[in-house]
Amino acid sequence: MSKHNKLTGLLAATLMASALSGQVLAHGDVTPQAVDTEGLSSLGEDWADTNPYRAPSDDHDLAVKIGASAYNQNCARCHGLDGISGGIAPDLRYLSPDFEGDDWFKYRVINGAVRDGAVYMPKMADTLSQEALWAIRTWLETKYVEE
Ligand code: HEC
Numbered sequence: 001m002s003k004h005n006k007l008t009g010l011l012a013a014t015l016m017a018s019a020l021s022g023q024v025l026a027h028g029d030v031t032p033q034a035v036d037t038e039g040l041s042s043l044g045e046d047w048a049d050t051n052p053y054r055a056p057s058d059d060h061d062l063a064v065k066i067g068a069s070a071y072n073q074n075c076a077r078c079h080g081l082d083g084i085s086g087g088i089a090p091d092l093r094y095l096s097p098d099f100e101g102d103d104w105f106k107y108r109v110i111n112g113a114v115r116d117g118a119v120y121m122p123k124m125a126d127t128l129s130q131e132a133l134w135a136i137r138t139w140l141e142t143k144y145v146e147e
Pocket of ligand 1 (some may be wrong): 058075076077078079088089090091092104105106108109113114120121122124128136145
């Protein structure tokens with residue numbers, strides 16, 4: 001095995017381990033990773049009602065690219081790598097790419113999910129920008145699976 005392959009293997013193993021431990025814990029012990037949204041249109045303070053980066057937005061393609069890695073860094077530990085849920089949290093590929101899906105997405109990332117004092121999902125919007133979260137949503141829409 002070349003040095004490069006070993007490193008890649010190690011990285012994959014580390015990613016797997018953190019994904020797994022995230023699945024076991026899944027109680028909000030999460031360090032959000034900064035997301036560089038440079039190049040995307042700024043959205044200001046107020047939350048948009050619908051995904052502002054959805055096609056035919058000029059921002060669509062860049063949003064998909066930024067959203068893919070932002071998702072894997074901030075959501076995958078609970079919702080599954082590449083959007084495929086391992087069962088611990090809902091599979092986000094089923095969120096419909098329309099107003100209804102936008103509304104629910106927005107509600108959850110702003111409010112998180114807390115039951116009986118336990119944090120099942122942290123309030124992601126406290127630490128990630130609206131731009132980063134809509135970029136994640138834009139990427140998720142490319143993975144959409146009809147129920
Ligand atoms: C610590 C684990 C965890 C992390 C990290 C997390 N979530 Fe969640 N999320 C959950 C759980 C658990 C639920 C189900 C909550 C419930 O139904 O009470 C959920 C629900 C959701 C829902 C509603 C889905 C549905 O079908 O009802 C959306 C949308 C969502 N999360 C988006 C995200 C996004 C986007 C990120 C990353 C920015 C993220 N979550 C990060 C655990 C997490």
